[in-house]
Amino acid sequence: MTDLEQAAPQRRPGGRAARVRDAVHQAVVDIVAEHGVDKVGIPEVSRRAGVRDSSIYRRWGTREKLILDVLLAASERTLPVPDTGTLHGDLATFAAALINYLDAPLGHGLARALAFVTDSEDIIEARKLFWDSRYRAAEVMISRAVARGELPSDTDARIAIELLIAPIHFRNLLTREGSDAELADQLATYVVRALQPARGPSHA
């Protein structure tokens, strides 16, 4: 897993260290849920967790690493990948789940955090791992559709997923319009069509 803590202190998993870690994580998650990710600050986390700020700095180094560490940990379990039997069904269900996820403070917070964070070695690494794991999970929907014969075998799974989820993230971050189940369905439809092999002279 991505470990953004300064020096892996997990050697002593049962004691004070773990207690501190948990308290801090909880505090961050709570703040994200209550006021949004950009209100997370070490002083507030420190207050809530009952942990000295210096201890937080010692372990996480910077605010950004702390936030990312916590949010990534909290997002460990990726979205469940549905298996409805049809590509459209899978995509629509998945999209709807994503919409819900991004509507909730944690999901929105994570997305914003990923977008905002200043790049650095560990962070780039952490981001990469995060998305790789996400894509890997979601691509199952595509490979199943290929197996079913719904899609050609050379389908680019990654871009397929991207076509589906990008508009949702786009609205979530940039236009701030809401998304709903209907949109999920529409997107699924568009993506399914987009992935079909070209028929006739479409733009010839």
Add this chain to the structure above:
Amino acid sequence: MTDLEQAAPQRRPGGRAARVRDAVHQAVVDIVAEHGVDKVGIPEVSRRAGVRDSSIYRRWGTREKLILDVLLAASERTLPVPDTGTLHGDLATFAAALINYLDAPLGHGLARALAFVTDSEDIIEARKLFWDSRYRAAEVMISRAVARGELPSDTDARIAIELLIAPIHFRNLLTREGSDAELADQLATYVVRALQPARGPSHA
């Protein structure tokens, strides 16, 4: 126009006020270009523009409004909407232009700013105006395609644009993968296909 300045100061367009305004705008744009939008701070802007920070606060009130005002003004002229004669050509060209735009500091900065900014009355308003104008411009590509018979007349132009640009923004903000001309072309292809009316039993 979106006007995020405190009080309409445009009354005196030739004098000191305008000079200050321009210097500040330039300074913000420069910093965005050099160090990214999140490095824009009033003290630095003040130094570069040779304008007292208090004057900046007086006029723009907060950092966020300043940034948005400047960036929106700098993005006044929207991306040129191409007219290549085919939908695919238009979309691919437009997507490529967007990729370039988002690659440049200003475009990237604006996107980040739009994503980051804490919502408030004026900002919501400004964001809405911004996207409305953008969509209005881009939708021309769709309506021309409809006119040419390439697309059905009930095509949802807005979502069509979204399908095209969302993945680009998505990569720009969230995965931080680069995008290139090839991607632009692929996206155009996918979108064209996605917009075709359903043929046969696609997901029935």
Add this chain to the structure above:
Amino acid sequence: MTDLEQAAPQRRPGGRAARVRDAVHQAVVDIVAEHGVDKVGIPEVSRRAGVRDSSIYRRWGTREKLILDVLLAASERTLPVPDTGTLHGDLATFAAALINYLDAPLGHGLARALAFVTDSEDIIEARKLFWDSRYRAAEVMISRAVARGELPSDTDARIAIELLIAPIHFRNLLTREGSDAELADQLATYVVRALQPARGPSHA
């Protein structure tokens, strides 16, 4: 009269100049009464008086001169000098009146202003005129007592008044203890005694 206005403008009363002057005076007096003299600021005065701040600066130059000008004008009519028939009666009555005066916002404000103001030509002059007029008025009590034979003819009237009023001002400004009628009476008694010619070997 002490005139702390920049350039004594219109002698012609009744015009706009006079209206502005009055409004400003009133505003200052009001603020002093409501929030104390150190809360008087040009912006607030300007708001209340409905007069542009630049107009105030034009006329009074600085905040301090404005305050002093207004307060001195408002204190034009000095405290009434009583004539009870005895020195003690006069002094006690006068002291009590002073206590009341200094208890009220205007009196307290004027005292603080006199103490605070940064010295400058005009201000030194104004302060001198102010105290001279005050002493001149109050010294009548002493000269009447001399006339009545209550005091020797070489009594130093000025210091006599000072002995009486200094403790009241002292409490008002420095210890911030309250003063009351009883104190007025005590002070009068002490002063009367202090002014008696030495009898026998007092500290010989």
Add this chain to the structure above:
Amino acid sequence: MTDLEQAAPQRRPGGRAARVRDAVHQAVVDIVAEHGVDKVGIPEVSRRAGVRDSSIYRRWGTREKLILDVLLAASERTLPVPDTGTLHGDLATFAAALINYLDAPLGHGLARALAFVTDSEDIIEARKLFWDSRYRAAEVMISRAVARGELPSDTDARIAIELLIAPIHFRNLLTREGSDAELADQLATYVVRALQPARGPSHA
């Protein structure tokens, strides 16, 4: 003692905290001496002390508390109370010392500060402690005189001191006339006389 610092920082008396404290105190005292108490501002103190302004705000909270804290500390050692053998001698000597003290920037500064400061919990407390200690010290002169039989045993010591020092403070703050040794002597004489028990029909 009166401690106007935010939190008791005395725990580590030899370390950085103490160094910072001393530097700040010195800087304030210097500014008072050079330019007067109303020129003391956190930025200037910060510069001179080589201490960040934020550190000053953290510890003292506001400018007023800082000034009072420093000035009170600097005035810790109250004026020496003389013991000349006679009441008049004691009072005259004491008054002369006070005159000198108030002539010096520090004394004048402290007096102005006490007069100017906006009241608040801690400040009221601090002022009370200050004056109490001053009065307690000075009243020894009176009690000694009582012991010597120079004064009746029911003499009000507090008001006696007040009669002596008020005129000096009065001139110092309000009329801004100078005071000199002669005045000290006169005041002593007046006070001694004032404190004598009434003889005959003084104001009958």
Add this chain to the structure above:
DNA sequence: GGATAAGCGAGACGGTACGTCTCGTCTTTTG
């Protein structure tokens, strides 16, 4: 079970941004 080292509590501080407020000056615009 006692030594020992990792990590925490406590308490600053340096550095810096933000935003508010005031004073006093200067410059457009307008009557």
Add this chain to the structure above:
DNA sequence: CAAAAGACGAGACGTACCGTCTCGCTTATCC
């Protein structure tokens, strides 16, 4: 052309945050 209107320059004030540092002490682990 003088006054009103509208900034701006200069700078203080106070708040908040990030990140660093230094001690002293607790505590989990290891011998």
